[in-house]
Amino acid sequence: MPPVGWLSSGALACVVVGGILLASYAPRVAPLATATTLLVAAAALMLIAGTLLARIREFAWSTFVRVFKWALLAYVVTAGMIEFAFAHDHTRGTSLVIVTLMLVIFALSVPTTIAFTVARYADPG
């Protein structure tokens, strides 16, 4: 099996580091170049994970989709809560855009890892 779980976990690690960077500078503006680099790295890792996942032939897709959508619901709520906290604290402009995109990757990476880990051991039939 391709390392989809590791790639999506790597994306998660990138956005966590980026989030720590932004939070540690708050309420000042963090160095956006570093945060943007981490965001791009996370997006690239998710893109690679998605590509490798789509190429798997024998795979329990029904199990993957079933687990993914429920996990996505949970992590969309969590990401929404974090977004709300940042917006409430008057994060604006480019910083807010970067935070939002990081949270999108966060909300996608965790369900991908969970669903892939479950589905890889499920019956492809």
Add this chain to the structure above:
Amino acid sequence: MSEMTHNDTVAPQSALPRPTIQVVPVRGLPVVAALVVFVALSIGFNWQWGLMFNHVVGGGLWTGIDLFVGLVIGPILGRLSIPARAEFSARFMPKMVIIMPTVVMMTLATGFQVARFSGNLAASSPNHAWLIVSFCVVGVMAVIALGVLEPANIAVLFEMNKPVPNGERIGRLMRRFIFTAGVTGVMQVATLIIMTRLASR
């Protein structure tokens, strides 16, 4: 009576059919929803008591449960027979699926607000460096919990729901808990030290 085979699969017992494990305890979801609303209201209205309650209670439960499971439940579980271990895990792990993400959400969502209101976020605060260290500690725990532990937890529950669970696969997934327990244990102790230090300065 069927005998245990030496291959990877667990031979099915000839006794009663095993009840299906509910991966996410549905009855707990209304409690989770209520806590989500409580956290959102605390943040939205800058409700000092609500923020402190969610952060302290959520963080206390997160740390306490992690350390208790790692230091007490884990060693006991390792000494139980396979059937006893499986029965305990079938009841215990679904509850962890719903409890842990909830207490983590309570802790982290309000923690930033508590830091802001207490002045610790300001670069000039003497607690600022400690706060950044706590961010890093929590970051490590979050990546381990979300990237390793939770996927393994749910995968084990799905495996246990199969007609013939693969015992070797369950053991391999459970060993992720053991491997990461040491790391998260150290992180939790570090969190206790940092938080009590922040609260006392």
